[in-house]
Amino acid sequence: xxxxxxxxxxxxxxxxxxxxxxxxxxxxxxxxxxxxxxxxxxxxxxxxxxxxxxxxxxxxxxxxxxxxxxxxxxxxxxxxxxxxxxxxxxxxxxxxxxxxxxxxxxxxxxxxxxxxxxxxxxxxxxxxxxxxxxxxxxxxxxxxxxxxxxxxxxxxxxxxxxxxxxxxxxxxxxxxxxxxxxxxxxxxxxxxxxxxxxxxxxxxxxxxxxxxxxxxxxxxxxxxxxxxxxxxxxxxxxxxxxxxxxxxxxxxxxxxxxxxxxxxxxxxxxxxxxxxxxxxxxxxxxxxxxxxxxxxxxxxxxxxxxxxxxxxxxxxxxxxxxxxxxxxxxxxxxxxxxxxxxxxxxxxxxxxxxxxxxxxxxxxxxxxxxxxxxxxxxxxxxxxxxxxxxxxxxxxxxxxxxxxxxxxxxxxxxxxxxxxxxxxxxxxxxxxxxxxxxxxxxxxxxxxx
Amino acid sequence: xxxxxxxxxxxxxxxxxxxxxxxxxxxxxxxxxxxxxxxxxxxxxxxxxxxxxxxxxxxxxxxxxxxxxxxxxxxxxxxxxxxxxxxxxxxxxxxxxxxxxxxxxxxxxxxxxxxxxxxxxxxxxxxxxxxxxxxxxxxxxxxxxxxxxxxxxxxxxxxxxxxxxxxxxxxxxxxxxxxxxxxxxxxxxxxxxxxxxxxxxxxxxxxxxxxxxxxxxxxxxxxxxxxxxxxxxxxxxxxxxxxxxxxxxxxxxxxxxxxxxxxxxxxxxxxxxxxxxxxxxxxxxxxxxxxxxxxxxxxxxxxxxxxxxxxxxxxxxxxxxxxxxxxxxxxxxxxxxxxxxxxxxxxxxxxxxxxxxxxxxxxxxxxxxxxxxxxxxxxxxxxxxxxxxxxxxxxxxxxxxxxxxxxxxxxxxxxxxxxxxxxxxxxxxxxxxxxxxxxxxxxxxxxxx
Numbered sequence: 001x002x003x004x005x006x007x008x009x010x011x012x013x014x015x016x017x018x019x020x021x022x023x024x025x026x027x028x029x030x031x032x033x034x035x036x037x038x039x040x041x042x043x044x045x046x047x048x049x050x051x052x053x054x055x056x057x058x059x060x061x062x063x064x065x066x067x068x069x070x071x072x073x074x075x076x077x078x079x080x081x082x083x084x085x086x087x088x089x090x091x092x093x094x095x096x097x098x099x100x101x102x103x104x105x106x107x108x109x110x111x112x113x114x115x116x117x118x119x120x121x122x123x124x125x126x127x128x129x130x131x132x133x134x135x136x137x138x139x140x141x142x143x144x145x146x147x148x149x150x151x152x153x154x155x156x157x158x159x160x161x162x163x164x165x166x167x168x169x170x171x172x173x174x175x176x177x178x179x180x181x182x183x184x185x186x187x188x189x190x191x192x193x194x195x196x197x198x199x200x201x202x203x204x205x206x207x208x209x210x211x212x213x214x215x216x217x218x219x220x221x222x223x224x225x226x227x228x229x230x231x232x233x234x235x236x237x238x239x240x241x242x243x244x245x246x247x248x249x250x251x252x253x254x255x256x257x258x259x260x261x262x263x264x265x266x267x268x269x270x271x272x273x274x275x276x277x278x279x280x281x282x283x284x285x286x287x288x289x290x291x292x293x294x295x296x297x298x299x300x301x302x303x304x305x306x307x308x309x310x311x312x313x314x315x316x317x318x319x320x321x322x323x324x325x326x327x328x329x330x331x332x333x334x335x336x337x338x339x340x341x342x343x344x345x346x347x348x349x350x351x352x353x354x355x356x357x358x359x360x361x362x363x364x365x366x367x368x369x370x371x372x373x374x375x376x377x378x379x380x381x382x383x384x385x386x387x388x389x390x391x392x393x394x395x396x397x398x399x400x401x402x403x404x405x406x407x408x409x410x411x412x413x414x415x416x417x418x419x420x421x422x423x424x425x426x427x428x429x430x431x432x433x434x435x436x437x438x439x440x441x442x443x444x445x446x447x448x449x
Numbered sequence: 450x451x452x453x454x455x456x457x458x459x460x461x462x463x464x465x466x467x468x469x470x471x472x473x474x475x476x477x478x479x480x481x482x483x484x485x486x487x488x489x490x491x492x493x494x495x496x497x498x499x500x501x502x503x504x505x506x507x508x509x510x511x512x513x514x515x516x517x518x519x520x521x522x523x524x525x526x527x528x529x530x531x532x533x534x535x536x537x538x539x540x541x542x543x544x545x546x547x548x549x550x551x552x553x554x555x556x557x558x559x560x561x562x563x564x565x566x567x568x569x570x571x572x573x574x575x576x577x578x579x580x581x582x583x584x585x586x587x588x589x590x591x592x593x594x595x596x597x598x599x600x601x602x603x604x605x606x607x608x609x610x611x612x613x614x615x616x617x618x619x620x621x622x623x624x625x626x627x628x629x630x631x632x633x634x635x636x637x638x639x640x641x642x643x644x645x646x647x648x649x650x651x652x653x654x655x656x657x658x659x660x661x662x663x664x665x666x667x668x669x670x671x672x673x674x675x676x677x678x679x680x681x682x683x684x685x686x687x688x689x690x691x692x693x694x695x696x697x698x699x700x701x702x703x704x705x706x707x708x709x710x711x712x713x714x715x716x717x718x719x720x721x722x723x724x725x726x727x728x729x730x731x732x733x734x735x736x737x738x739x740x741x742x743x744x745x746x747x748x749x750x751x752x753x754x755x756x757x758x759x760x761x762x763x764x765x766x767x768x769x770x771x772x773x774x775x776x777x778x779x780x781x782x783x784x785x786x787x788x789x790x791x792x793x794x795x796x797x798x799x800x801x802x803x804x805x806x807x808x809x810x811x812x813x814x815x816x817x818x819x820x821x822x823x824x825x826x827x828x829x830x831x832x833x834x835x836x837x838x839x840x841x842x843x844x845x846x847x848x849x850x851x852x853x854x855x856x857x858x859x860x861x862x863x864x865x866x867x868x869x870x871x872x873x874x875x876x877x878x879x880x881x882x883x884x885x886x887x888x889x890x891x892x893x894x895x896x897x898x
Contacts, residue, residue, distance in 0.1 A: 095862040097855070098875035100801065101810040131858050138854070309758075310875075312805030340798065340875050342855065349789065352549065356761030361550040404879070405587070406546070406791065409580050413544040426547035426759075426789050429878060430853070 014066050015440060016046035017398060018058050019074035022081050022421070023388040024373040029322050033365040038388075039417055044071060045080055047394035047440035050166070055388050072442075077402050078434060079424075081368065082387050083142025083395035084344040085375030086334050088241070088281045088302030090147040091132040091158055091171075092119050093337025104247045104311050105218075107338065115337075116174075117183045119149040125157035133161055135342040137444035140397030140433040143376070143385055145241060145279055145302070145331075146171035147213055150184050152194045159202050166206065166439040168385055168393060170239050172213035173198055177224045188223040192231055199235050207393070207439070209239060211279070216243035217254050217267045229271035239277045239379065241302075242268065245290075246282035247313045265290040274299045277380050281333065282307075283321070284314045292326050300329035300378035303370075305350035307335035315357035331378030332370045344371050345432055348425035364421035394440035399424060403431040463515050464889060465495035466847060467507050468523035471530050471870070472837040473822040478771050482814040487837075488866055493520060494529055496843035496889035499615070504837050521891075526851050527883060528873075530817065531836050532591025532844035533793040534824030537690070537730045537751030537782025539596040540581040540607055540620075541568050546786040553696045553760050554667075556787065565623075566632045568598040574606035582610055584791040586893035589846030589882040592825070592834055594690060594728055594751070594780075595620035596662055599633050601643045608651050615655065615888040617834055617842060619688050621662035622647055626673045637672040641680055648684050656842070656888070658688060660728070665692035666703050666716045678720035688726045688828065690751075691717065694739075695731035696762045714739040723748045726829050730782065731756075732770070733763040741775050749778035749827035752819075754799035756784035764806035780827030781819045793820045794881055797874035813870035843889035848873060852880040 021043040026036035044061035046054035046069060054061045062071070074080065092115065099111035119125045125148075136144060148154040148171055155173045162169040175191040176184060186194065195212060203210035212235070214220040214228045232240050245251050245264050254264050261267045265286070268274055278299035286294075294301065303316050321328045333339070334347055341347060348367040355362040376386025384393050401420060402408040407427050414420045424432055436444040470492040475485035493510035495503035495518060503510045511520070523529065541564065548560035568574045574597075585593060597603040597620055604622045611618040624640040625633060635643065644661060652659035661684070663669040663677045681689050694700050694713050703713050710716045714735070717723055727748035735743075743750065752765050770777045782788070783796055790796060797816040804811040825835025833842050850869060851857040856876050863869045873881055885893040 095859065097859055098868075098872045100868075100871045100875075101812065103805065103808065131855075135855055309799075309802035310805065312802070312808055314806070350758075353758035353761070356552065356759065357763070359552065359761055363550065406580075406584055410544065410546055419547075419549075422549045423547045426549075 014046060014048040014053065014069040015442070016044050016065060016069050016071040017074060017080050017396060017437065018042070018044045018071050019078040019080050019398065020076065021045060021055070021388060022079055022368060024369050025387065027374070027377070028366050028369050030324070030327065033363070036369070037365050043080070045388055045396060047437065050394055050439035052388060052390055052392045052394045055390060074398050074434065077400065079399040079401055080388070081397050081399065082372040082385065083397050083436065083438070084140045084371045085331065085379070085386060086136070086141045086144035086344065087279055087300070087331030087375050087378050088304050088333025089144050089336050089339070091129060092116050092125070092149045092154060094128050094132045094135070097337040097340065099337065104250055104313060105253070107311060113181050113184055116149040117181065119151045119154040120183065122153040122157050125151070125154040126161065129158045129161040133165060133167070137436045137438070138430050138433060139342045139344055140399070140436050141342070141344060142395035142397070142436065142438055143168045143381070145211060145239065145379060147215070147241065148173055150174050150176055150186050152198055155198050155202070159208055162208060163206055165443060166441065168207035168209070168381070168395065170209040170211045170379065172211035172241065175214040175224055175228055176219035178221050179219050188221060188227045191224060192227040195231055199238060203235065203238055210235070211239035211241045214242045214273070217258065217264070218250065225268065225271040225273065229273050233272060239279060240273055241279040241281070242273065243281040244268070244283055245285040246308070247311070248285055251285050263287055263290050265293055269293060269297070279331065279378060281335065282313065282316070284308060284316045291321060291328055294328045295326035298329070300331055302331050302333040302378070303351060304333035304335035304339055305354040306340040306347055307333070307338035308354065309350065310340050311338050315354040317358045318351065318355050318362065319358065319360040329378040330370065331375040341429070343429045345425045345428035352425065364418050364425060367425055368421060394437060396437040397433060398435040399432050400434040400446070403428060463495060463497040463502065463518040464891070465493050465503070465514060465518050465520040466523060466529050466845060466886065467491070467493045467520050468527040468529050468847065469525065470494060470504070470837060471528055471817060473818050474836065476823070476826070477815050477818050479773070479776065482812070485818070486814050492529070494837055494845060496886065499843055499888035501837060501839050501841045501843045504839055523847050523883065526849065528848040528850055529837070530846050530848065531821040531834065532846050532885065532887070533589045533820045534780065534828070534835060535585070535590045535593035535783050535793065536728055536749070536780030536824050536827050537753055538593050538785050538788070540578060541565050541574070541598045541603060542786025543577050543581045543584070546789065548786065553699055553762060554702070556760060562630050562633055565598040566630065568600050568603040569632065571602040571606050574600070574603040575610065578607045578610040582614060582616070586885045586887070587879050587882060588791045588793060589848070589885050590791070590793060591844035591846070591885065591887055592617045592830070594660060594688065594828060596664070596690065597622055599623050599625055599635050601647055604647050604651070608657055611657060612655055614892060615890065617656035617658070617830070617844065619658040619660045619828065621660035621690065624663040624673055624677055625668035627670050628668050637670060637676045640673060641676040644680055648687060652684065652687055659684070660688035660690045663691045663722070666707065666713070667699065674717065674720040674722065678722050682721060688728060689722055690728040691722065691730070693717070693729040693732055694734040695757070696760070697734055700734050712736055712739050714742055718742060718746070728780065728827060730784065731762065731765070733757060733765045740770060740777055743777045744775035747778070749780055751780050751782040751827070752800060753782040753784035753788055754803040755790050755796055756782070756788035757803065758799065759789050760787050764803040766807045767800065767804050767811065768807065768809040778827040779819065780824040790878070792878045794874045794877040801874065813867050813874060816874055817870060843886060845886040846882060847884040848881050849883040849895070852877060
């Protein structure tokens with residue numbers, strides 16, 4: 001029943017997109033781009049019942065398609081990719097992007113919490129959820145891992161809107177029982193009960209997934225962290241998301257709050273809050289022991305470069321996290337509203353800059369992996385989304401590789417695919433997204449320019 | 450004769466722009482925004498013969514205008530400002546924006562020098578100059594301080610195109626006699642002679658200005674620096690531009706090359722290459738003694754945040770440079786092609802992030818000052834450009850404060866002017882520029898969206 005609900009949103013009629021395709025069959029950080037990156041200059045991706053039914057060279061696939069399949073040809077200046085994945089974002093902060101002048105802890109008190117108080121009103125939450133999801137589609141994001149507010153109705157509003165779009169989306173009610181204004185606090189017990197009810201209502205309904213969401217150790221008491229750990233043990237198929245080691249001041253504060261724990265990760269780990277499907281936002285200031293434990297437990301870091309620069313938190317050392325001896329799963333996050341762009345291309349451009357500040361070079365191919373299959377792997381969803389292959393869910397982004405006059409000029413000088421991709425992530429923005437498919441349905445199409 | 454040539458490009462017919470206006474009457478870093486920032490909600494800026502003839506509340510100015518003045522009303526969602534000033538940019542690198550994978554010194558060898566070799570061909574140079582100037586106008590930049598290549602014809606090409614547009618623009622032939630490929634080297638003597646000829650031809654012709662341009666101490670021998678110093682003494686009204694302390698590796702290398710000099714600035718200063726109208730690109734890794742000397746000599750730093758992140762050079766400490774006891778003049782630079790955007794708004798957003806990484810908050814008002822009057826002051830042109838007042842040259846940018854769906858949504862939540870301006874510099878790009886006036890002529894207008 002639940003599955004059929006979601007599939008009703010998916011296009012039942014077979015459809016197909018034709019053009020150059022980029023996708024990944026494995027992890028280029030581990031095995032190199034040569035063996036993991038697939039680039040076809042003229043391919044067809046056919047979709048039916050919400051999934052990819054065919055993928056391959058256009059000439060061959062065209063002969064295999066069911067009669068009546070509508071093939072949309074995007075032309076040689078397009079690039080068809082799996083939809084982008086945003087592994088860390090706060091939908092309620094959409095109205096407060098670009099709130100300036102402060103660093104993390106003061107920013108929370110001055111801007112975030114006052115804004116989040118408004119989500120007691122479900123209709124306000126719904127209005128913002130619509131804008132948020134529309135921005136996702138405008139930027140080719142087909143899956144995101146979303147923090148709502150402490151209010152269960154903010155979760156309902158987001159999931160209801162996401163369900164209408166047929167999106168594979170993970171979200172959860174924020175748990176926070178201390179160090180926040182009265183209207184934004186739950187308790188260990190109420191947070192547990194409300195989350196449990198939301199899991200029962202939403203997790204696994206259509207393509208929706210629930211993420212148990214203690215905001216961070218500064219705003220959840222040990223009792224609440226313990227209850228979150230219990231809840232996750234009871235629902236291990238849910239995701240678990242929280243923040244960790246975003247700024248040095250925060251790390252120092254958490255050390256004061258939890259003097260008995262070995263390090264920041266141990267605050268969570270102690271309560272069973274690390275493991276597969278755990279997604280830790282930021283992780284800039286982690287020690288080697290924490291990275292080793294993340295690797296061993298199978299948890300992921302969400303790297304949010306625009307946010308880290310905006311709040312002055314620091315430049316995440318991606319290649320340190322990915323070290324071959326103990327690679328940590330890493331996804332990419334916009335972290336709206338501390339992040340400054342819904343554009344995954346722009347976010348990749350800033351990820352390149354964060355790596356450069358660590359004297360490392362992030363290639364375009366590796367970057368696009370992070371935004372697609374790598375993000376899916378961080379969320380343990382790479383068997384369903386993040387790459388283009390028959391049987392995968394049909395979430396696609398179609399890029400326009402010549403979306404502005406400057407990009408057009410620059411592409412005329414560009415050599416290989418790597419350079420062309422790099423131009424997009426350095427100069428591209430929402431205009432570079434020509435179309436977005438969700439579960440085989442054309443969910444967004446850019447107006448003619 | 451020369452002046453009349455330039456003025457023939459300026460609109461002779463009186464014209465005017467109406468809408469909200471933002472401008473500065475002084476330095477907000479020194480005297481605060483309260484006494485230096487002017488914001489009028491409904492003003493008219495009238496222009497005649499290339500200059501601003503009237504500025505004030507629309508109702509009053511409308512009565513004072515000569516009959517037949519065409520008043521263009523941009524409406525309440527616009528913002529009229531003095532044109533933006535880019536104090537550091539390489540026009541020949543326009544075709545190589547987003548050349549990835551390396552840091553400064555390797556980036557020069559791998560990408561920059563091979564690209565610059567092409568400018569021996571003047572027609573190639575002209576084609577790029579046109580694209581470059583068009584991008585400037587699309588982004589509201591009405592004055593830039595430009596590095597050409599070592600080839601005099603690259604300077605001719607740029608100035609010829611800038612003259613057609615009537616732009617106030619500074620540029621110069623790069624001097625480089627070592628550590629570069631053969632086709633890009635001049636000699637101390639030939640660089641001097643060619644620069645002298647270019648000064649005679651271009652400096653003061655219409656609104657054009659010559660900038661004596663030793664690339665940097667790594668690519669100019671002591672003899673060439675001495676000749677550059679001599680040339681500047683002979684033509685003290687020219688600008689002098691070079692690079693300094695962009696990366697730590699570069700600083701270490703310069704120390705090896707010039708063991709007798711006290712510090713990096715002293716390499717230039719020793720040859721008379723510091724003083725009013727000197728513009729030093731970057732200056733991230735300067736010592737206190739160098740900042741004191743920059744202040745004392747009246748030289749300026751061009752802060753290029755997108756470039757500094759892109760090459761991993763570091764985060765310039767703006768507030769250290771501006772320290773009240775010995776403020777250094779600071780302008781803003783796109784530094785195309787290591788910079789990643791022609792948008793001055795985007796560049797301000799990245800300047801905010803660079804300041805945040807230094808735990809300092811750059812307010813929007815202060816940022817817009819840097820992009821206009823502050824930049825003009827860095828170039829010693831603030832008596833002519835950078836602010837809106839009768840008698841100033843009529844270079845304007847008209848911003849659209851609701852240029853994308855997300856900005857439009859965010860503006861609905863915005864409170865005061867500071868927040869509205871900050872939204873533009875965080876989320877805005879070329880689309881935010883609705884029109885650009887050069888010397889009173891509407892030189893660019895965005896297509897309807």
